Amino acid sequence: MLSEAHLLERCNAIEGMSFSQLAMALQLRIPTHPLQRKGWLGQAVELALGTTAGNQSRPDFIELGIELKTLPINQSGKPAESTFVTTIPLLTVHQQTWQNSTCFAKLRRVLWLPVEGDTRIAFEHRRLGQALLWSPTPDEEAILCQDWSELTFMIGTGRLEKIDARYGEYLQVRPKAANAKSLCYGFNEEGGRFLTLPRGFYLRTRFTEALLGRHGL
DNA sequence: AAGTGATCATAA
DNA sequence: TTATGATCACTT
Numbered sequence: 564m565l566s567e568a569h570l571l572e573r574c575n576a577i578e579g580m581s582f583s584q585l586a587m588a589l590q591l592r593i594p595t596h597p598l599q600r601k602g603w604l605g606q607a608v609e610l611a612l613g614t615t616a617g618n619q620s621r622p623d624f625i626e627l628g629i630e631l632k633t634l635p636i637n638q639s640g641k642p643a644e645s646t647f648v649t650t651i652p653l654l655t656v657h658q659q660t661w662q663n664s665t666c667f668a669k670l671r672r673v674l675w676l677p678v679e680g681d682t683r684i685a686f687e688h689r690r691l692g693q694a695l696l697w698s699p700t701p702d703e704e705a706i707l708c709q710d711w712s713e714l715t716f717m718i719g720t721g722r723l724e725k726i727d728a729r730y731g732e733y734l735q736v737r738p739k740a741a742n743a744k745s746l747c748y749g750f751n752e753e754g755g756r757f758l759t760l761p762r763g764f765y766l767r768t769r770f771t772e773a774l775l776g777r778h779g780l
Numbered sequence: 781a782a783g784t785g786a787t788c789a790t791a792a
Numbered sequence: 793t794t795a796t797g798a799t800c801a802c803t804t
Contacts, residue, residue: 594789601788602797609797618791618795635799645783647798680799728784735784742787745793760786761794768782 565613565626567696570674573612574694582678583687585611593687600686605633608676608691620649620665622672629696630669634771635680636692642775643680646766650739653749653762657719661708664715666734666764670707673697675771677780695778703733703774710734711764721752723759733770739763 577585582604586593589610594600614623614631623631637643649665661667674696679689699707710731717726718736728735738760740746746758 596788598788598800601799603789605797606790607797616796618797620795623796633798639781644799647796650795738785738787740787741789741793747793 565624567627567629570612570624570627570629571694571696574674574676577608577611577691578693579690581688581690582607585691586687597686604678605631608633612674622669624674627672628668629672629674631674631676634675634677634775636677638681638683642768642771645735645737645768646771647739648734648764648766651718651736651762651764653718653723653747653759654756656715659715661711664711666711667707670766671698675775677775693780695775695780697774697778703770706733714764718762719750721750721754723749723762724751726762728765731767733767735765735767736762737765 580588582593585607589607591607591610594603609623609631612631615625616623619625622628632646634646635643649669656664659665674694676694677692679692681689710733714726714731714734714736717723717730726736728737730736740761743760745761747761748756749759751757
């Protein structure tokens with residue numbers, strides 16, 4: 564039975580490794596083209612730590628309810644990118660509540676793995692940092708809940724096209740698609756359906772930056 | 781430089 | 793196509 568302690572031991576075992584050392588240990592090849600290695604590290608770390616969710620809409624470590632997120636840190640010591648949380652089922656998300664939402668399921672407990680994301684360092688030389696097992700504070704959760712509720716309400720009431728990435732204090736809604744041709748259905752203002760880009764919830768960098776700061780990282 | 785919108789890889 | 797893993801690239 565996997566426990567949080569076991570999980571942290573696994574993290575200790577890979578801490579400090581370079582991406583190429585990790586690839587070696589897992590017998591993986593790092594794609595040569597930068598465009599082809601998006602997401603590579605995340606998949607490699609999943610393999611190394613033994614996640615169990617596959618492509619289900621559930622936290623990576625199902626039994627523990629823990630979501631795994633790599634967090635690239637730029638040359639300024641801050642998160643280089645926003646963090647994708649979950650795809651939004653545009654036609655049904657309004658039936659969820661924050662407490663039973665897939666978004667909260669993934670954010671209630673997160674294993675953050677900071678990694679070097681400084682583009683001046685060759686990809687294969689970047690190293691894995693120290694993992695952090697985290698949960699939102701009540702204050703953070705209140706704002707996440709507020710963001711989620713407002714955005715979900717807009718989606719459910721046909722105002723999706725009015726939403727852009729500027730909405731939300733911690734959470735934002737942005738496209739999450741293979742390309743502009745990959746479409747799905749959402750509600751229009753008449754309550755009918757229209758084709759639109761798939762969307763996802765993302766955490767702003769100012770949020771992940773602050774949570775790292777609170778833990779002295 | 782930061783932030784938003786667009787895109788890339790893989791599995792089922 | 794849907795989910796997962798994200799970062800790229802252009803605008804501001």
